[in-house]
Amino acid sequence: MRARGLAIALFLLLGSPGWAAPTADDVQKAEKAVAEKLKELKGDGLLPTQRLTHEGLEKAFPQTLFFAAHIRQYPVARVLPEGSKLKNQNLFVVGKDGKVEHLTEAKELEKYFRANLPAAKDDGSIKNAVHAWLALSPESIQDGFFKFKIVEDASKVAAEGKGKKATGQVVVMAGGNGEITATLTFDEAGKLTAADNTTKIRAGPRPICQATKLLDADPIVRKMAEQDLLYMGQAAHGYLMEQRAKAAPELQQAIDRLWQRIVEVDR
Secondary structure, eight states, rough: OHHHHEEEEHHHHHOGGOOOOHHHHHHHHHHHHHHHHHHHHHHHOTEEEEEOOHHHHHHHHOOOEEEEEEOOSSSSSOOOOOOOOOOEEEEEEETTTEEEEEEEEEHHHHHEEEEEEEEOOOOHHHHHHHHHOOOOOOGGGGOOSSSSEEEEEGGGEEEEEEEEEEEEEEEEEESEEEEEEEEEEEEESOOHHHHEEEEEEEEEEOSSEEHHHHHHHHHHHHHHHHHHHHHGGGHHHHHHHHHHHHHHHHOOOOOOOHHHHHHHHHH
16 A cells, blocks of 8 residues: 555655657657658758747647757848748647648637647646747747847736636847736636737847948947847857858958957857
8 A cells, every 4th residue: 555655745745747848859859840840841951940838839839749849030131932821930740650740820829729738728838838838929020130029927817708818028139129918718628729929029130231340441430230130149159150151351350350259249
């Protein structure tokens, strides 16, 4: 009896096997599956992928992995091959069965949530759902320069008829300014019935030709170029290194000096 009681206690403490966190091997397999999906969609080598993580996301969708893949838009937008089904912003969802689902629009993400989000039985589960939505939905406007942060304390749950309505907020920490406010509605059984965003965001400077202006004869032009690149911060690294690779030695040195300033500021 003592052994049985201990086993039950461990089960309650650790959770059932179906709720275990993904292992490093799970993540590696999911990354491989996404890479294969990108080949299928004619985007192989064009879109770097990034796994999206957040505590609320992992609690709302245990053993499901999410990846974002964005096509570079600055300083010159990459053109996808003819017939590609990819968009500028892409989400890939990998279930525990290894199957990959490709989402490209906010409505598709809402459809996924309505079909796959478990019923929320309490306010804590509802807040996890809100945070999961906020961890994913901003990717529909991500261009590689925004940094978003979920405002944990801003999440609220209130009665709405026989169900509940929840709100949450994510703010722009870099790459611009503003916020996204999410509203999720649940019926009396805890099932999600609607999810929507109110977006109030203004993008900051993006790479155009600033690196080539670091040695401009006009000091005002030089200053403006420096300010833009400093504002972009480490997100401008790829652009700066591309420009450095084809620059003359003097401009290479100017880019190196500016990059060092960016590193020091962002440290």
